[in-house]
Amino acid sequence: MDAYYTSGLSLKELKTLYEPIKRLSDSDIIKLFPMLELDDACPLCGGALSAPRISRGVKGSTANSYYDQQVICTNCGKTKTEIEKEYQESIRITKIRAAYSGDAVEFVWGHYDANRLDDVVFETLVSSYGILNNTYLKPLLVKPLMIDFFDECKRLLRLGYIRPSAVFNNWLNGFEVEDDGVSFYWLDVPFSVNLVDYVPLKANKVFVRDNTEFINIGEGEYELWQQTAKGLLMDYIDDQMWEGDYECEGLKREELQTLLRPLLSKYSPAQIASMVWSAMAVAEKQANEGPSYKKTGNWAAGVIINRAKRALAEGWDIRPNLISCNVEPTPFEDHLFRVHIPLGETWMYRRIPPLVNGRVEIAPALAPQGKVPATAEMIELAMTIAEEHDLDEPNYLSFDETRDFISVYR
Numbered sequence: 001m002d003a004y005y006t007s008g009l010s011l012k013e014l015k016t017l018y019e020p021i022k023r024l025s026d027s028d029i030i031k032l033f034p035m036l037e038l039d040d041a042c043p044l045c046g047g048a049l050s051a052p053r054i055s056r057g058v059k060g061s062t063a064n065s066y067y068d069q070q071v072i073c074t075n076c077g078k079t080k081t082e083i084e085k086e087y088q089e090s091i092r093i094t095k096i097r098a099a100y101s102g103d104a105v106e107f108v109w110g111h112y113d114a115n116r117l118d119d120v121v122f123e124t125l126v127s128s129y130g131i132l133n134n135t136y137l138k139p140l141l142v143k144p145l146m147i148d149f150f151d152e153c154k155r156l157l158r159l160g161y162i163r164p165s166a167v168f169n170n171w172l173n174g175f176e177v178e179d180d181g182v183s184f185y186w187l188d189v190p191f192s193v194n195l196v197d198y199v200p201l202k203a204n205k206v207f208v209r210d211n212t213e214f215i216n217i218g219e220g221e222y223e224l225w226q227q228t229a230k231g232l233l234m235d236y237i238d239d240q241m242w243e244g245d246y247e248c249e250g251l252k253r254e255e256l257q258t259l260l261r262p263l264l265s266k267y268s269p270a271q272i273a274s275m276v277w278s279a280m281a282v283a284e285k286q287a288n289e290g291p292s293y294k295k296t297g298n299w300a301a302g303v304i305i306n307r308a309k310r311a312l313a314e315g316w317d318i319r320p321n322l323i324s325c326n327v328e329p330t331p332f333e334d335h336l337f338r339v340h341i342p343l344g345e346t347w348m349y350r351r352i353p354p355l356v357n358g359r360v361e362i363a364p365a366l367a368p369q370g371k372v373p374a375t376a377e378m379i380e381l382a383m384t385i386a387e388e389h390d391l392d393e394p395n396y397l398s399f400d401e402t403r404d405f406i407s408v409y410r
């Protein structure tokens with residue numbers, strides 16, 4: 001190497017002087033030279049960086065010239081590109097962890113109040129998505145049926161009860177480092193929670209008085225029930241609109257949403273879905289026959305609204321439909337209708353009577369034709385049995401199956 005770089009001999013001269021390199025190509029001879037040790041350390045491990053030398057044939061190159069793109073760490077063996085990438089990633093992670101490593105505000109479980117929607121939503125989050133002894137919530141990933149669910153989550157965040165957490169390597173992708181700070185995506189990040197003396201809630205009791213079934217529930221639980229049923233129906237309406245290639249935004253949509261509350265006190269979600277379905281069929285017929293303004297989502301929404309108002313005013317008898325669309329309940333609803341409102345999936349077939357003195361009368365379930373659903377009392381009992389024995393629950397829309405399940409395991 002000295003002969004080449006310092007004394008200035010050519011590669012051709014080197015080949016005649018040194019027998020072992022006689023048959024090597026020029027570039028292979030250069031590769032034999034020891035790497036150039038750089039006056040720089042690897043930002044990852046602190047090892048020395050070095051790089052291959054450059055042939056004198058390249059214009060302007062000296063004994064100290066090297067291939068910048070081929071710099072490698074002599075300690076960890078990583079290339080310059082790898083080092084740069086990992087270094088940037090470690091800076092990114094440090095920024096994320098600095099921004100999201102704090103603890104959540106303590107939630108003293110003894111103060112849990114079923115009358116507060118915040119508390120009920122929080123409890124639902126913890127029970128459905130809690131991990132590591134409920135010190136964290138895993139990423140929410142799914143969209144719950146409940147309308148305004150994320151507004152509720154944002155309230156819990158403002159109150160400090162849930163806090164995005166960057167402690168898990170698996171879920172760092174949910175955070176985004178920007179010029180002016182770090183942001184996160186609601187659905188993709190875990191949250192830390194800080195529960196004091198947490199005890200999982202037991203299911204609310206169903207009781208019977210004068211042949212009528214009741215449950216004791218709080219205002220927050222009642223609100224979550226209503227909002228969930230509304231969410232289910234808005235999803236259903238959106239799905240129907242989407243199928244008709246319509247959009248339903250603005251005032252008509254708000255009017256629809258407002259109507260859902262009185263509707264739900266008279267009809268089950270399944271009956272309302274059935275009414276929406278037939279209204280959409282009417283709207284489609286009118287759209288095919290009528291002028292172009294009838295071919296809009298607003299027109300279709302108007303048809304639904306008119307039917308809903310008439311149904312309420314005239315007390316229509318509506319048959320329930322199986323809600324057949326891309327609306328799937330999530331673990332949040334499973335939990336809500338197992339613990340807070342223990343009705344299982346039959347909730348979709350029951351209207352929502354008023355909350356009076358902390359109790360709700362359970363309306364009979366009107367299941368689609370050919371199905372006789374279990375009573376609330378049977379459902380509650382079957383849920384307890386299934387939990388005690390770690391069994392799959394029976395289909396509560398089948399009275400017989402639920403009855404047999406209870407008698408077998410009792």
Ligand SMILES: [Zn+2]
Nearest residue numbers: 042045073076
């Ligand atoms: Zn290194």
